[in-house]
Amino acid sequence: MSLPTRAVVFDPATRKTQLQTLTLAEPVADQVQVKIVATGVCHSDLHIVDGDWPVDTPLVLGHEGAGVVEAVGPLVRDVRVGDHVVLSWFAPCRRCDACAAGRAWLCANTTATANTLPDGSTPYAEDVLPFLGVGTFSEYVVVPEAAAITVADDVPLDVASLIGCAVTTGVGAVTNTAGVRPGESGVVIGVGGVGQAAVLGLALVGADPIVAVDLSGPRLELASELGATHTLRGDDPALAERVLEITGGAHHVFEAIGRVPTIESMPGLLRAGGQAVIVGMTGFDASVSLNPFDLADRGISVLGCNYGSSVPSVDFPRIAALHRSGRLPLSRLVGSGGTLDDVERAFADLRAGAGLRTVLRP
Numbered sequence: 387m388s389l390p391t392r393a394v395v396f397d398p399a400t401r402k403t404q405l406q407t408l409t410l411a412e413p414v415a416d417q418v419q420v421k422i423v424a425t426g427v428c429h430s431d432l433h434i435v436d437g438d439w440p441v442d443t444p445l446v447l448g449h450e451g452a453g454v455v456e457a458v459g460p461l462v463r464d465v466r467v468g469d470h471v472v473l474s475w476f477a478p479c480r481r482c483d484a485c486a487a488g489r490a491w492l493c494a495n496t497t498a499t500a501n502t503l504p505d506g507s508t509p510y511a512e513d514v515l516p517f518l519g520v521g522t523f524s525e526y527v528v529v530p531e532a533a534a535i536t537v538a539d540d541v542p543l544d545v546a547s548l549i550g551c552a553v554t555t556g557v558g559a560v561t562n563t564a565g566v567r568p569g570e571s572g573v574v575i576g577v578g579g580v581g582q583a584a585v586l587g588l589a590l591v592g593a594d595p596i597v598a599v600d601l602s603g604p605r606l607e608l609a610s611e612l613g614a615t616h617t618l619r620g621d622d623p624a625l626a627e628r629v630l631e632i633t634g635g636a637h638h639v640f641e642a643i644g645r646v647p648t649i650e651s652m653p654g655l656l657r658a659g660g661q662a663v664i665v666g667m668t669g670f671d672a673s674v675s676l677n678p679f680d681l682a683d684r685g686i687s688v689l690g691c692n693y694g695s696s697v698p699s700v701d702f703p704r705i706a707a708l709h710r711s712g713r714l715p716l717s718r719l720v721g722s723g724g725t726l727d728d729v730e731r732a733f734a735d736l737r738a739g740a741g742l743r744t745v746l747r748p
């Protein structure tokens with residue numbers, strides 16, 4: 387039986403988003419049908435709407451979601467009807483060399499970035515694809531079970547939704563990509579949804595000092611409450627000097643905006659041997675200018691971070707457990723609410739850097 391579902395669709399022809407009722411196929415093979423209970427609004431959705439990442443086909447936006455499994459296909463093994471699941475926007479194939487080696491974020495066969503299900507199809511009857519293979523701005527989704535990770539029922543689903551992108555990316559950038567150790571210094575440039583999670587990750591591993599940089603006063607205040615020892619404004623002309631003063635040259639800098647000038651500023655904030663971690667996503671065709679003599683001379687590493695170098699089936703439950711034990715206070719990241727009808731307001735807030743992470747309840 388197919389299922390009608392209200393969804394937020396971005397049409398590249400008009401460059402507008404619209405709420406539409408679409409027809410979702412029932413789950414077959416290893417697919418699961420999930421009722422979305424909460425879905426966060428991430429800057430990556432805005433990259434689509436603002437044309438930074440051009441697409442040819444209309445997309446159901448949203449990729450940071452959690453909900454309850456309502457139906458499963460006959461080949462599903464790990465997920466049960468009634469499970470609370472966090473959706474992964476990078477469903478790994480679980481068979482390629484990278485997946486077999488436990489590096490699912492490097493999966494060679496995922497079709498998520500082509501915005502389709504693993505067989506190249508769409509679950510919708512209409513000519514519409516699910517963004518990153520999930521498309522969570524919808525009442526219901528149908529995804530492969532590799533994209534639906536069960537988490538404990540007592541993790542609130544608004545918190546769980548953020549584990550689907552911002553939290554796993556920000557915390558993972560610290561713990562997995564950079565491998566920050568206690569007492570090392572960390573600088574986070576841009577403390578929106580992803581950057582605040584990086585601050586939480588730095589606090590979790592005992593980094594010190596932790597410097598948060600943003601243009602928004604309230605976001606810098608939240609970063610202090612979450613563990614930043616110092617906050618600095620991104621438009622401070624003496625920013626680099628201040629960072630060097632506080633850290634003596636940072637061990638790790640995380641760019642969590644996706645801007646060329648801030649990415650280019652990272653080596654100048656680092657000590658010899660330091661790591662510059664690119665977490666923010668630029669437009670597809672951006673390029674940055676870095677001084678290769680300086681990188682070689684001072685042994686600086688530049689690391690790319692996809693999804694916090696995380697394995698969803700391992701990292702989602704681990705992060706959920708850290709939330710339950712109080713070590714990662716993720717509820718502090720949940721901002722204003724609303725329904726799918728409020729998506730434009732959420733995008734406007736993201737553009738303006740206002741408020742915290744909006745979490746919609748379809």
Ligand SMILES: NC(=O)c1ccc[n+]([C@@H]2O[C@H](COP(=O)([O-])OP(=O)(O)OC[C@H]3O[C@@H](n4cnc5c(N)ncnc54)[C@H](O)[C@@H]3O)[C@@H](O)[C@H]2O)c1
Nearest residue numbers: 429430576577578579580600620643644666667692693739
């Ligand atoms: N690498 C990944 O796997 C991954 C995953 C999720 C998101 N992302 C990307 O991470 C980036 C951040 O996403 P988000 O949802 O947290 O966005 P966001 O809009 O919530 O956060 C960006 C923050 O940067 C701040 N900012 C803007 N300009 C600044 C400047 N010049 N100096 C200092 N701060 C500045 C804003 O005030 C805001 O707080 C986006 O590019 C997104 O696409 C990457």
Ligand SMILES: [Zn+2]
Nearest residue numbers: 428430551552
């Ligand atoms: Zn995201």
Ligand SMILES: [Zn+2]
Nearest residue numbers: 479482485493
């Ligand atoms: Zn794979």
